[in-house]
Amino acid sequence: MGVLTETMMRLRGEIGAWRHERVVLQHDLARQTEERRTRVSALRAVFARDRAGAHRAWFGPTLYERRAAERQRQRLAEGAKAKAQREREQQRRAEEAKAKAQREHEQQQRLAEEAKAKAQRKHEQQRRAEEAEARAQREHEQRRLAEAAKAKAQRDQQPPATAESQPQGHNPIKPVPAPAARPPVAPLARAKRPPLKRSKKQ
Numbered sequence: 431m432g433v434l435t436e437t438m439m440r441l442r443g444e445i446g447a448w449r450h451e452r453v454v455l456q457h458d459l460a461r462q463t464e465e466r467r468t469r470v471s472a473l474r475a476v477f478a479r480d481r482a483g484a485h486r487a488w489f490g491p492t493l494y495e496r497r498a499a500e501r502q503r504q505r506l507a508e509g510a511k512a513k514a515q516r517e518r519e520q521q522r523r524a525e526e527a528k529a530k531a532q533r534e535h536e537q538q539q540r541l542a543e544e545a546k547a548k549a550q551r552k553h554e555q556q557r558r559a560e561e562a563e564a565r566a567q568r569e570h571e572q573r574r575l576a577e578a579a580k581a582k583a584q585r586d587q588q589p590p591a592t593a594e595s596q597p598q599g600h601n602p603i604k605p606v607p608a609p610a611a612r613p614p615v616a617p618l619a620r621a622k623r624p625p626l627k628r629s630k631k632q
Contacts, residue, residue, distance in 0.1 A: 485492065
């Protein structure tokens with residue numbers, strides 16, 4: 431049993447090694463085939479280019495090359511045209527943006543000037559209102575002073591009011607203390623005037 435087991439194990443190891451070597455060989459063959467295909471394609475391209483160059487040198491460019499060159503020129507012309515059109519579009523957009531910014535700046539400046547003028551007008555109206563109010567106050571004061579002067583002149587022109595004419599509630603009469611009692615005085619004798627002498631002319 432031991433020899434058979436060892437033989438089977440050795441056979442299994444050899445089979446695995448051969449399988450691995452076969453896989454490696456397949457990969458190497460595929461890689462070498464791809465490398466050879468690449469080298470052959472490059473060599474054929476070189477031969478074709480040399481042949482095309484020789485044919486162009488002897489007979490000029492072929493119809494395919496002329497068409498390809500024409501397509502290339504058209505493609506370049508279209509690209510340049512599209513690029514110029516894009517540049518013109520960008521320039522137009524830049525000009526529009528600049529004009530828009532200028533209009534906005536002018537509008538803001540105009541609005542600022544209008545706001546400033548409005549504030550000035552409001553300030554002027556306020557100043558005029560204050561002047562009118564001050565003028566009205568001065569006129570009212572002058573009118574009051576004129577009325578006071580007129581009333582004073584009227585009071586000066588009127589005769590002095592007696593005690594009876596004065597209203598009782600206007601100026602209350604202050605109590606006057608009674609004079610002290612004096613002894614009776616005898617009446618003085620009436621002096622006789624001498625008669626006037628008439629002049630001789632009369």
